[in-house]
Amino acid sequence: xxxxxxxxxxxxxxxxxxxxxxxxxxxxxxxxxxxxxxxxxxxxxxxxxxxxxxxxxxxxxxxxxxxxxxxxxxxxxxxxxxxxxxxxxxxxxxxxxxxxxxxxx
Numbered sequence: 001x002x003x004x005x006x007x008x009x010x011x012x013x014x015x016x017x018x019x020x021x022x023x024x025x026x027x028x029x030x031x032x033x034x035x036x037x038x039x040x041x042x043x044x045x046x047x048x049x050x051x052x053x054x055x056x057x058x059x060x061x062x063x064x065x066x067x068x069x070x071x072x073x074x075x076x077x078x079x080x081x082x083x084x085x086x087x088x089x090x091x092x093x094x095x096x097x098x099x100x101x102x103x104x105x
Contacts, residue, residue, distance in 0.1 A: 006046055010072065010095055014049035024051040031059045039065040042083050042090065047073035052096050071097040078102065 015022070024047065035042075042065040047053035053074040061081040063069065068085035073096035081101075083090035093099060 006044055006070070006072075008046070008048055008073075012049065017050040022048060022051050024048070025053050025056075027055045028053075029057045029059065030061055031057075033058075033061045033063070036062070036064040039063075041065050041067040042069040042085065045069070045071045045074045045076060047096070049073055049096060052098075068092045070094060071099060073097070076100070 042063040045053060045056055056074055056076045058076065058078045058081045061078070061083070063083045064086075065084075066086050068088060068090045069083050070092045072094035075098045077100045079102040091099065
């Protein structure tokens with residue numbers, strides 16, 4: 001982020017992928033996480049157009065914030081998860097977002 005701008009911008013075009021210089025994250029799990037209170041945002045999961053984040057998993061996550069969780073260029077799986085926003089949608093799906101919500105066990 002720079003100020004209120006999250007990079008890469010939604011208008012940025014995909015660049016050639018380079019495993020040494022392109023930021024990329026895969027296989028990250030958030031388990032048994034609770035955040036409530038005065039957070040400005042539930043969070044950001046923002047990959048690049050050329051290498052979206054994959055296998056990001058929320059399991060038993062509860063987040064309450066002023067703004068929702070922004071997801072762009074990322075694959076997110078959620079189970080037993082509740083994200084709420086005081087100012088709109090709990091989950092904000094942008095370009096390249098793939099969100100799978102598993103039924104509760």
